[in-house]
Each structure stands twice: as C-alpha cells, then as structure tokens.
Amino acid sequence: MSRQILKVADSKKVSSELFALTYGSLVSQILKDYENDEDVNKQLERMGHNIGVRIVEDFLARTNAPRCHDLRDTADKLQTAFKLYLGLSPVVSNWNPAADEFSLLLDSNPLTEFVELPEGHHTLKYCNILAGVIRGALEMVQMEVQTWFVQDQLKGDNTTELRVKFVRRLEEAVPVGED
Amino acid sequence: MAVSVYIVSKAGGMIYQYDHNVVPIEYEKTFSYPLDLTLEYLNNRVLVTFGQMDNIKVGHIVLSINGSPIIGRKMNDGRDVFDVLKAEENYPISIKFGRPRLGTNEKIVLASTFHSLFAIASQLSPEPHCSGIEVLEADTFKLYCYQTITGTKFIVIADPKQGGVETFLKKIYELYSDYALKNPFYSLEMPIRCEYFDTNLQAALEQIEKTGLTNV
Numbered sequence: 001m002s003r004q005i006l007k008v009a010d011s012k013k014v015s016s017e018l019f020a021l022t023y024g025s026l027v028s029q030i031l032k033d034y035e036n037d038e039d040v041n042k043q044l045e046r047m048g049h050n051i052g053v054r055i056v057e058d059f060l061a062r063t064n065a066p067r068c069h070d071l072r073d074t075a076d077k078l079q080t081a082f083k084l085y086l087g088l089s090p091v092v093s094n095w096n097p098a099a100d101e102f103s104l105l106l107d108s109n110p111l112t113e114f115v116e117l118p119e120g121h122h123t124l125k126y127c128n129i130l131a132g133v134i135r136g137a138l139e140m141v142q143m144e145v146q147t148w149f150v151q152d153q154l155k156g157d158n159t160t161e162l163r164v165k166f167v168r169r170l171e172e173a174v175p176v177g178e179d
Numbered sequence: 180m181a182v183s184v185y186i187v188s189k190a191g192g193m194i195y196q197y198d199h200n201v202v203p204i205e206y207e208k209t210f211s212y213p214l215d216l217t218l219e220y221l222n223n224r225v226l227v228t229f230g231q232m233d234n235i236k237v238g239h240i241v242l243s244i245n246g247s248p249i250i251g252r253k254m255n256d257g258r259d260v261f262d263v264l265k266a267e268e269n270y271p272i273s274i275k276f277g278r279p280r281l282g283t284n285e286k287i288v289l290a291s292t293f294h295s296l297f298a299i300a301s302q303l304s305p306e307p308h309c310s311g312i313e314v315l316e317a318d319t320f321k322l323y324c325y326q327t328i329t330g331t332k333f334i335v336i337a338d339p340k341q342g343g344v345e346t347f348l349k350k351i352y353e354l355y356s357d358y359a360l361k362n363p364f365y366s367l368e369m370p371i372r373c374e375y376f377d378t379n380l381q382a383a384l385e386q387i388e389k390t391g392l393t394n395v
Binding site: 053054055056057058060061062064065066067140141174175 | 189326327328329330331349352353355356357360361367
C-alpha cells in the first residue's frame, strides 16, 4: 500500500524552485499590501494556519499515523511531514527539561533558496508561514502549540531555528472514543 | 451493488452523502373495489400498515394514484387520498407503491444520530479506550465507520458480502483530503460540493464494485 502511495505522491511532485518562487512572490505581494513587517508576519502566520488545518488531513491520510501521546512523537511526525512536503529533514533538538518545548533546525530551507532580505526588513519573518502551518495542523489533532522563529539564516544566523512549545491539549475537541 | 457513503463532521453534521446504484423499489398494481390493503397516514406519508401482497410490503408508501403523484396525503388536484380510495366510482384504480426514500433532512438526522450512537458505544465499553462503532451489521447491510484523528467520520453502508470496505474508507479519506480540502473554495465543516471529489469517489466506487478491492 505504501509503495502505491509514494508513486501517487511522486507524480504530484513539482520543482522546489517553482515553489520557492511562488512563495517569494506571495511574500513580496503581502509586503506591498501591508508595508509593516509585523503585519506581514501576522498575515503569513494566518495563511499558514489555514494551510495547516487542511494539510494535516492529507498527512494523516497518506501516512496512517496514529495519535501522538507525547511531544517526542509529535516532533518525529513533524520531521516526517517536512520530509513529505518540503523534502528536507529538520533536526529536532534543544529540548527543555520539561520536554514541552523543542526546536526544529532547518539547515537548508527550500523557501529561502534565492532570498536575500533587503535593508530595513530586519523584523520580517520570511518563513513565518511554516510556524502557522505547524500551529494549524496540530490544532486539528487537538494540540495547542506556540511556534516562533528564534534564528534565521536570512538574518545571518548559522541555522534557521523554529521553536515549538506545547501549550495544552484541547480536551473539549478530542473526538469520542479516545481518552 | 448499492453502496451509500456518508461523511460526518467533527460536530456531528452531515457534510456529504452519496448513494451509489440505489435502485428505487417501486411497484404498480391495479385494484378493484374494495381495496384489500390497510393504509394509514403517518409522518406525512400514506403507508401500508397491513395486508401485504405480491411485491407490496408493509411499510411501503403510496407514490402515485393513476399516474399522478401524491404529496403528503393529497393528490395533485387537491383531493384527499383516502376520499379517493373510499369512493367506489374511482375504481378500477392503479396505485404505485414504493419503499420510502430518505429525504436530505432525514439523512442529516440519521447521520447525527449515528454520531451520538458512536459516542455512546465508546462510553458503554467495558474496556477502556474504545474506538466507538467500527462495524454495524444487519441482515441486509453492513455499516462501516472510520473516524480520523481529527474527528471526521467516514461511513460506508454496503452489502454484507462486500469485501475491502476498510481499505475503501481510507481511500475516501485520501480523496477527501485531496479533492475537498485542497479546493480553496471549500470551507471546513461545510457541506462538500466539489465536482472532482464526486467524480473520483464514483470512480473508486465502481472499482470496488468490480473487483471488491481498492487499488489504494
């Protein structure tokens, strides 16, 4: 079964360059529309959230993944999802002692392949859509998380670091038959 | 082979329904006076309650008289069905009976009833961590239900002998995530009106019918 699925997935593959350029034009358009970096960040996050609540179904349907019962599972699943949708394997690290917070380190990021941030946009979080996608997707599987970028290669950091913090389980939204 | 597909949202609302190859059961017969069937008016329908004969079964409803359809208990021309059947001068009379078809509202009610049943089943379970109803079996059909982690339910009603329904449910989930959710004009939790979804679902149904398997 899984081989078949991969075949189907393969046929839908597009070049990462097309994807990067499309995303680039999206960001530059939003920049024109809003002018203020903070608003752009917020907008990208919102769009990501909308993508996340839909893409999670695709992920679940393709992978048959069971429900996660701890955040380490979730981190693994996120890694799988990055591989599936962006073709890269982020490193999961920097766990806090309570194990409710971790970082995804993205060494190469297909979204930023041709990007140099212009002057005066040091607060722009170019990839903020990813933070929104993660938040939206996890919300659909009844986990509330916070996601934010702590390091960004576009701003001269060594790596791009996306922090994920578990806030709570959305108990009221858990479907029946699971506790 | 008749197959029905329902999709129920996390909140228990029916967001999709499709009947595949459901042949309406209809039977027309000419009667002479007096009518040897007991008819009653129930739930907005004229129902056979006693006096089963040939293909006319208890529970069938009157669809039309002399070719003109019945709405509620009234004929097209406004006459009451029971008055027409009582009068001897109207005989011989041709009456069409049929199995009542579910209206959209009834389907919505049934879908949300099942949603509650599913919840009750998981609470009644003597063992912890019960999944809720996965299969419900009757003599003429089997109902299969698959609930995703996000809470959406996919329900398929099929012949008891139909194989491969479990994989077919997964297939519907894939079709749903591909053709319903990736449509930017579809909003979550709302009824699915996407043509691609319909056509792909029908293709999958035809395949399962032919081979009993889905090429997932």
